[in-house]
Amino acid sequence: MNTGAQNSEDTAAPLLRSDAERNRARVMSAARTVFRRDGLGASMSSVAREAGVGIATLFRRFPKKEDLVAAVFADRMDAYANAVDVALDDPDPWHGLAGFIETVCGMQAADYGFADVLTMTFPTANALEERRNQAYEAVVQLIGRAKAAGRLREDFTPEDLVLVHMANAGVVNATGDAAPEAWKRVVALMLQSFEAPARGPLPASPEPRALYKAMLRASQARSASAGPGKNG
């Protein structure tokens, strides 16, 4: 049957499909609300409560919190990948990179949950990780172009982008609605220090492996509130 079902995981009988899809849409919408409000630290039970479904139903559909996260942020990852494409198309490589950083930091500011997605990693959420890895390759190109044009400091690394997102998440989380534009100033300051020529040397960039470990650790700490999902 070629019904264009979004997800091959669905084992419900065909007659139940539209019910299942309605259910899924309700859960996704609730999860989007809860993650936007509370970040990825939100528990599976608060998502179930918001959706008005039982916790068992939620876990049947999304056995791990990472699966739910991946499904909810699929469109955000699209927007992210799109921002990379826009940047690569920019004839001015520095303008492209700076605009990309501003855009993505703005996405973080608009959505606490997405701020977490960018600075954590969910090894079991394969779809999300794969998308992010593809985007990463494109970002590496973006950085190379800006350096080749002499507009980005030579010692800039892809890890610096992760650090910008971590710093931005700190500002966004701390200021919230009270000072909703504050992050723009911090990002502008960071961009000014990225621009070539560098004003001075910097302490070493973290090793990619160490940063990956940090992102993993952060997501595990957050998943601690996910409940039974950890053990399937």
Add this chain to the structure above:
Amino acid sequence: MNTGAQNSEDTAAPLLRSDAERNRARVMSAARTVFRRDGLGASMSSVAREAGVGIATLFRRFPKKEDLVAAVFADRMDAYANAVDVALDDPDPWHGLAGFIETVCGMQAADYGFADVLTMTFPTANALEERRNQAYEAVVQLIGRAKAAGRLREDFTPEDLVLVHMANAGVVNATGDAAPEAWKRVVALMLQSFEAPARGPLPASPEPRALYKAMLRASQARSASAGPGKNG
């Protein structure tokens, strides 16, 4: 009686004093451990558990979590005030300010709890607030000197210091032990963009009042896990 008791709040009979003091020291040490490990979001009950005292005992001595926070971080506030003095004594105003920012960000990195203290505000913890306000006046002087020497960008505001601490807390919390030096690179980047001449204009600095509201909001959110202290 001139016993040099640290705290006039102590209403225990003189004979009980040394017991009470031992108890207090035990609670303080436990709170230090718990706040360092979990930040100020840690609950009063986890402090009581770590100290091996009943929750009622803990709340009798520290009716509000803010009181406990103020007591625990009194020495940290001393170190902070001391760092300001060192900076004001530096014959090179820029070197003094940059060193101060590095020192305080290092204190944040060494102690998650202190990272929270710098970016939250506890209106009922008068002692802590008073110390912080004194330090603030000195920091304003520090900024004025660095600008007068032409080494700090003219549009720098005291609020930018708070933003640095928020950004630094974001990096410190996200990287933890996995990349314990990463914050140094972010702080160095921020310092390079603070140095005069500015590379370009910046989005407006948040209003002091808005930032104060943000700090208040953050501490209230964290205090939500403090239990009965809110109404105590």
